[in-house]
Amino acid sequence: MQRFTELVVAAVLLAGLYATMAYGLGLIYGVLRVVNLNHGGIIMAGAYIGWLLHEKFGIDPYLSIPVVVAVSFVLGIAIYRGLVRHLPRGPAGAVQSLLLLFGVWLVLRNAAYLLFTGNDQTIRTEYSTRSLAAFGLAVSVNRVAVFGIAVLTLVVLHLFLTRTFTGKAIRAVAQNADSCTLVGVDVERIYSLTFGIGTALAGLAGLLGASLFSFNPSYGSGDLLKSFVIVVLGGLGSVMGTAVAALILALVEVFAILALPAYLTGAVGFVLLVLVLVLRPGGLFGQRVLG
Amino acid sequence: MNAAMLEVRDLSLAYGDVQVLFGVSLRVDEGEIVTLLGSNGAGKTTTLRAISGLRPPRGGEVLFSGQSLLAVPASKRAEMGIALVPEGRELWPLLTVRENLELGAYTRSARARSAANLEKVFRLFPRLRERHAQMAGSLSGGEQQMCAIGRALMSEPRLLMLDEPSLGLAPILVDQVFDIVRTLHQQGITILLVEQNLQKALEVARRGYVIETGSVKLSGTSADLLADPAIRSAYLGL
Numbered sequence: 001m002q003r004f005t006e007l008v009v010a011a012v013l014l015a016g017l018y019a020t021m022a023y024g025l026g027l028i029y030g031v032l033r034v035v036n037l038n039h040g041g042i043i044m045a046g047a048y049i050g051w052l053l054h055e056k057f058g059i060d061p062y063l064s065i066p067v068v069v070a071v072s073f074v075l076g077i078a079i080y081r082g083l084v085r086h087l088p089r090g091p092a093g094a095v096q097s098l099l100l101l102f103g104v105w106l107v108l109r110n111a112a113y114l115l116f117t118g119n120d121q122t123i124r125t126e127y128s129t130r131s132l133a134a135f136g137l138a139v140s141v142n143r144v145a146v147f148g149i150a151v152l153t154l155v156v157l158h159l160f161l162t163r164t165f166t167g168k169a170i171r172a173v174a175q176n177a178d179s180c181t182l183v184g185v186d187v188e189r190i191y192s193l194t195f196g197i198g199t200a201l202a203g204l205a206g207l208l209g210a211s212l213f214s215f216n217p218s219y220g221s222g223d224l225l226k227s228f229v230i231v232v233l234g235g236l237g238s239v240m241g242t243a244v245a246a247l248i249l250a251l252v253e254v255f256a257i258l259a260l261p262a263y264l265t266g267a268v269g270f271v272l273l274v275l276v277l278v279l280r281p282g283g284l285f286g287q288r289v290l291g
Numbered sequence: 292m293n294a295a296m297l298e299v300r301d302l303s304l305a306y307g308d309v310q311v312l313f314g315v316s317l318r319v320d321e322g323e324i325v326t327l328l329g330s331n332g333a334g335k336t337t338t339l340r341a342i343s344g345l346r347p348p349r350g351g352e353v354l355f356s357g358q359s360l361l362a363v364p365a366s367k368r369a370e371m372g373i374a375l376v377p378e379g380r381e382l383w384p385l386l387t388v389r390e391n392l393e394l395g396a397y398t399r400s401a402r403a404r405s406a407a408n409l410e411k412v413f414r415l416f417p418r419l420r421e422r423h424a425q426m427a428g429s430l431s432g433g434e435q436q437m438c439a440i441g442r443a444l445m446s447e448p449r450l451l452m453l454d455e456p457s458l459g460l461a462p463i464l465v466d467q468v469f470d471i472v473r474t475l476h477q478q479g480i481t482i483l484l485v486e487q488n489l490q491k492a493l494e495v496a497r498r499g500y501v502i503e504t505g506s507v508k509l510s511g512t513s514a515d516l517l518a519d520p521a522i523r524s525a526y527l528g529l
């Protein structure tokens with residue numbers, strides 16, 4: 001029973017991080033209909049920016065959140081304005097944007113190999129190994145902090161999308177872009193903003209992940225695939241759907257450790273993805289677009 | 292002599308390689324209701340999309356209050372006073388009725404008077420007030436049309452273009468839509484109405500244009516058009 005509770009707590013804490021990174025991918029797809037294959041590249045970049053700030057200037061990874069978010073937001077806007085915007089919209093541009101963003105990812109990854117070598121890195125702080133004891137369970141301080149920041153991020157994002165004029169315009173563009181143009185929304189501006197927000201979420205997720213796990217320039221590819229699984233499971237745009245799907249994936253992964261040899265646990269996400277696609281092709285929560 | 296509010300000159304437009312407008316010309320004077328008629332596929336919707344900027348024309352000119360619109364981005368035309376109620380409503384189905392209306396007042400000038408205009412729309416369409424918290428996608432066809440008209444009104448248009456607002460509605464609702472068009476006109480809004488319901492459209496409009504395969508074939512006052520033998524046989528089945 002004790003072990004069971006521990007695993008559930010571990011899964012819940014992990015789900016916060018998963019939801020944050022998946023929401024970034026889902027938001028961009030929901031509004032622009034572009035699969036951001038560079039998601040993993042930005043996750044990796046977020047990890048290295050946090051690592052650099054910590055190594056060079058001794059900045060605590062949690063204090064570098066604003067920097068990482070701002071840098072990846074600007075990077076996202078630059079990638080949108082410089083590259084993605086020039087591709088044809090809709091199905092015609094789908095393959096092109098996949099290739100293009102995959103290319104950007106390769107460039108980022110190779111730049112990281114060049115700059116930082118392929119060695120595994122970690123962000124080690126004095127509280128890295130500390131844990132909290134509550135209800136007879138010991139949980140890592142870092143994991144609790146990551147969970148708290150992820151939940152806060154998702155709540156803020158939800159409020160932004162549902163309560164502000166710009167947030168509503170983002171959801172409206174996802175549902176019918178021409179009608180937005182007709183009422184005076186500069187749809188290109190919304191696309192660019194959305195790409196920036198989605199990219200910033202990836203950067204944040206990378207930084208948060210880096211405070212839990214070791215990473216190297218290939219870091220982010222596994223997370224891209226996990227984000228896919230969550231988006232397919234949870235549908236587009238609903239924060240709740242994303243959170244539930246993230247929890248499902250985290251639970252499956254965590255409990256797979258009990259049943260499967262270590263080298264197979266990474267594959268459980270795919271098994272889940274295939275099962276969902278076969279049994280419920282529309283995702284568990286249907287195809288709502290940023291409702 | 293009234294000033295032309297909208298003037299379309301020799302407008303041509305193509306979707307890819309397929310040209311669908313071949314020199315459409317029409318004008319709408321300040322304070323008029325003008326109707327644009329024609330059968331399915333004639334190019335009515337395309338003409339409105341070009342006027343509102345959703346689709347760039349291949350040639351020709353669109354003037355609004357004497358100013359050329361061709362260099363004005365589509366998203367800036369609402370601010371100038373141009374609104375379109377698109378064919379098929381085109382609401383945001385997963386936003387509430389209220390959110391649909393509030394986003395209608397997206398432009399800076401309209402946003403300042405959003406609350407007052409929302410109240411006006413609710414008075415015009417009490418039904419929308421009742422359903423304000425409901426998803427727009429869950430409304431009936433008639434209610435969706437009201438919501439689409441309400442959304443356009445929220446931008447305080449000087450020129451309101453309506454694309455087949457009566458399409459797919461029950462006869463009693465069709466009458467209601469035409470009544471609303473009359474009411475809005477009395478409130479001082481200039482109207483360009485696209486319809487396939489010729490009889491009803493020519494009853495409310497002062498003048499009309501008949502468009503066929505991408506160019507204007509006939510134009511005149513409503514009385515003239517109603518009396519035209521070609522129209523009577525082709526469109527009214529008389």
Ligand SMILES: Nc1ncnc2c1ncn2[C@@H]1O[C@H](COP(=O)(O)OP(=O)(O)O)[C@@H](O)[C@H]1O
Nearest residue numbers: 306309311329330331332333334335336337338
């Ligand atoms: N998005 C589009 N792509 C290609 N052809 C189109 C498109 N929209 C309309 N058309 C074609 O343009 C012509 C005019 O269409 P439209 O303006 O919608 O006519 P109407 O509104 O009078 O029924 C039709 O032949 C239609 O098939």
Ligand SMILES: [Mg+2]
Nearest residue numbers: 335336337378
């Ligand atoms: Mg049409």
